Amino acid sequence: MKIKIKLPEDEKEVETNASKVNDLLKELGINPVSHLAILNGELVTEDEELKEGDELDIKEVVSGG
Amino acid sequence: MDRYIRQTALNQVSEEDQETIRSKKVLIIGLGGLGGLTSSLLARAGVGHLTLIDTDKVELSNLHRLFELNEEDLGKSKAEATARKLRKINQETKIDVHNENFNVDNGERLVQEADVVIDGTDNLLTRFLINKVSVKRNTPWVYGACVGTVGTSFTFVPKKTPCLSCMIPKKPICTPECEEVGIMNTVPPVVSSHQVTQAIKLMMGKETLKKLFYFDLWKNKFQLVTVNKKEDCPICGNETED
Ligand SMILES: [Zn+2]
Numbered sequence: 001m002k003i004k005i006k007l008p009e010d011e012k013e014v015e016t017n018a019s020k021v022n023d024l025l026k027e028l029g030i031n032p033v034s035h036l037a038i039l040n041g042e043l044v045t046e047d048e049e050l051k052e053g054d055e056l057d058i059k060e061v062v063s064g065g
Numbered sequence: 066m067d068r069y070i071r072q073t074a075l076n077q078v079s080e081e082d083q084e085t086i087r088s089k090k091v092l093i094i095g096l097g098g099l100g101g102l103t104s105s106l107l108a109r110a111g112v113g114h115l116t117l118i119d120t121d122k123v124e125l126s127n128l129h130r131l132f133e134l135n136e137e138d139l140g141k142s143k144a145e146a147t148a149r150k151l152r153k154i155n156q157e158t159k160i161d162v163h164n165e166n167f168n169v170d171n172g173e174r175l176v177q178e179a180d181v182v183i184d185g186t187d188n189l190l191t192r193f194l195i196n197k198v199s200v201k202r203n204t205p206w207v208y209g210a211c212v213g214t215v216g217t218s219f220t221f222v223p224k225k226t227p228c229l230s231c232m233i234p235k236k237p238i239c240t241p242e243c244e245e246v247g248i249m250n251t252v253p254p255v256v257s258s259h260q261v262t263q264a265i266k267l268m269m270g271k272e273t274l275k276k277l278f279y280f281d282l283w284k285n286k287f288q289l290v291t292v293n294k295k296e297d298c299p300i301c302g303n304e305t306e307d
Contacts, residue, residue, distance in 0.1 A: 034237035042291040043277065045234060059279060061233055063240040064212035064248060065099045065187040 001052040008060055021056065022046035034061050068155075069111050082269045083111060087157075089268045090114035092179035094167045094195060096143040097121070098130035098253035099209050099260070100185020104147055105133050106261040107183075108155045112268070115151065116175060118163040119144040119185075130250040167191055172198045181264045182206035185257075193236060196221065196229035200301050205267050209256040213246045214283035216256040219292070220263040220273040227294040228301040232277065252282050 003024065004013050018024035021044060025032045032046040038057040039048055050056070073080050091112050093100045096119040104115055123131065123138045123146055131143075138146040148160045165171065167186070176182055176198045184206060186192055192208060199206045200223045208229060209218040221228055263273045276289040296302060 031237075033235045034240050036233075036290075038290050042293070043232065045295075060212075060215070061189070061237050061240045062210040062212050062215055062217045062279075063187070063189045063192075063237075064246075065095055065097055065185055065210055065253075 001050070003050060004053075004055045006055070006057040008058065016050075019049060020046070021048045021050060024050060024056065025058070030058060035059065036061060068157075072110060078265075078269070085270075086111050086265065086268050087113040089180045090116065090178060091264060091268075092116045092118070092175055092182045093185055094118055094182065094191065095185035095187060096147045097127065097185060097187060098248065098250070099211065099257050100183070101131045101133050101143070101147055102254055102257040103183050103185055103209075103261055104151055105154060106257065107264070108151045108158045108160075110261070110265060111155070112158060114159045114161070116161040116163065116179065117144045117148055118165065118167050118171075118175065119147075120164060120166045130248060130253050132254070167194065169194065173202065176202045176204050176206075179204060181267050183260055183264055184208045184210075189233070189236060189240065192229060197300055199223060200228055205273075207260040207263050207267075209260040211252045211256050212240075212248060214249050214252055215279075215281050216252045217277060217279045218256050218259045218263070219277045220267070220275075222267070222273065223301065226275050227292050228298060230300040231295040231298045232292050234295065234298075249282065255280065255282060 002013055016024055018027055021037045022032055036059045037044050040055050069083050072078050073083050089112055091107055093104050121143045123134055123141050123143055133150040134146055142164050144162045144164055148162045151160050195206055203223045205222040207220050266273050277292050280287040
């Protein structure tokens with residue numbers, strides 16, 4: 001299935017068999033613990049299911065101040 | 066009340082609200098780029114009582130984003146140097162200074178004494194502690210963080226919003242911090258301004274934003290993200306609305 005993904009430095013459409021957010025992040029080499037996964041505008045946990053046409057926005061957890 | 070005449074001229078802030086703000090006590094944890102400006106905005110807005118806590122000393126590399134401090138403050142305690150400036154800004158505001166870290170020993174007492182807590186720390190570990198204590202003491206706190214050209218903020222109100230552990234369930238061991246990535250000095254003021262606006266709303270008993278504010282100033286991207294409460298959250302999971 002096709003997922004539109006926005007990374008901090010890149011925006012692309014990926015073809016994936018990953019069924020969950022966590023699996024897709026693993027495929028992309030992104031550490032789920034230090035990133036926020038925003039699926040269709042809503043913050044989700046890494047075990048959230050993915051479906052065709054989803055938009056996944058990946059942001060870094062911000063800790064500086 | 067001449068001092069606040071431009072503030073009470075706002076439709077959003079009545080003279081009564083101004084009196085309410087004056088009766089409030091705000092705890093500011095961390096006096097860096099975020100906390101320093103936050104404390105200044107709150108003193109200028111007429112908050113009656115501020116508690117500042119930070120153990121760091123002012124370094125040359127801080128001055129590019131510590132707007133109230135200058136070269137004569139180098140080597141001095143950030144909390145004390147900031148308090149000296151605040152007293153010159155508004156002598157009606159009472160300032161307490163704690164030259165130490167916010168920790169498990171002092172945290173609960175400090176949060177308990179405050180009406181609102183504002184985060185100006187530079188690490189997640191302290192923020193998870195603020196979160197735990199604030200949920201326990203039923204005290205709202207305003208998270209704020211920034212790195213590079215990115216900033217974010219969320220207003221956590223126990224029993225009404227998710228908590229930090231709902232938002233970040235697993236504690237990241239490593240996230241980019243300012244020392245490694247750098248920080249653009251225009252970013253902390255945006256975060257701080259957002260935090261202070263939310264804090265003033267909290268003091269006035271107004272509804273606050275229940276979404277995560279996340280922006281990249283360089284890319285001109287400003288987003289509001291929905292965050293849901295996790296029913297099985299180990300920190301706020303069994304809290305229910307009054
Ligand atoms: Zn929670």
